[in-house]
Amino acid sequence: MWHNGGMSLHYALIGMLADEPMSGYDLTRRFAESLANVWPAQHSQIYPELARLVGAGLIEQAGEGPRGRKTYRATTAGVEALTQWMRGTKPDYDVRCEAGLRGFFLWTLPPDEAVAHLKQDIEVYRGHLAELEDKVETADWTASAGARSGRLTLEMGLRYYRMLIEWAEWASAEIAAGALEADGPEPGTAPVTGKRVRKKVAVRS
Amino acid sequence: MWHNGGMSLHYALIGMLADEPMSGYDLTRRFAESLANVWPAQHSQIYPELARLVGAGLIEQAGEGPRGRKTYRATTAGVEALTQWMRGTKPDYDVRCEAGLRGFFLWTLPPDEAVAHLKQDIEVYRGHLAELEDKVETADWTASAGARSGRLTLEMGLRYYRMLIEWAEWASAEIAAGALEADGPEPGTAPVTGKRVRKKVAVRS
DNA sequence: CTATACATGTAACAAGTTACATGATTAA
């Protein structure tokens, strides 16, 4: 099991095309609709990558349609490369999330503005959550192996947004109770999680 | 409130230096220790960015130490730019998470291997969770506004890993019960979440 | 006929990773 630097889009495209032949346009829509929660990708990145995959023999053109539409499917070599990636490389567990990063700098705002910032986030998360909940109800999750797998990923999205909403509500309450001020939160106004240990950190010159 | 394309590292560095003067080396450690959960960054990206920030007058050198060590602090202009970013630009809510992406392609593995894959993930998540739980206990969360804010971000990390562990356990059970096979899960062996509506998806030629 | 959705691409740039490269200080 060796290390893997990137190539996520590369394998994601093979995987989508292994489940169901599609065009670059369709893939772009799929990324926007369902995969965007874990791996956003624009058409300008997808089309050149499709060309490279064809060149590498990992996908092939499966047909054409109106308006220059070209559909692709994964080749045997492509499916092998994909399973090799799934089986033989360890995942990169890094997460990149700007909204999370901003939480780190909430202290730069006055408490009421920080709370307003979080309320705004909550609105966005609720919107995403509502979309996903709607999709659970309306989409067909039995159509293919990919669809059944997609249901699992969607469940992760649901849990992710619910978690963020709960966190942001908790953080808002903490901040409203004075958690960002020097004397700490007003006792008893918000639930305090974790002990506030007074222990000196190593000071570097 | 206009849109913001990237610049996250740019502002993150100003923010860290606004809370406490530090060197590029210290910043690299901080990113590895606490910010890595939301925004990983290597020293090779940090040093050039520090140089650019100095050039732009958003940070300035605050002192020097042994081995060519240079400490920086945020300038007034830098802090203003940071609050302007926090207040005047809307967050990019995109998340990029390869481990999540792989969930989408679990169907390419036989069920027992898919379950093993998830078990492996769970081990990693448990490790991260344990590290964060340890940090909650041992670090000083009262030292500065930044530290107090950091406690909120850390709480998000705790909830994030707990959510992933629960999700992976749920997904393992679903797969073990046959959720990836064509006939769906064996009834009664695993809790079924969401209705499995049989509804045709739009078929495109 | 006209707006919308379909459909594919490229170019310029920004951001991020890995590897290379060097050297000083400290603790064992």
Added chain:
DNA sequence: TTAATCATGTAACTTGTTACATGTATAG
């Protein structure tokens, strides 16, 4: 004296974003 840690940087490459550029089919 030697290994680990501290400390800073650059170069080559990959990945990802935004904007540009073009054209076809369909529905109202």
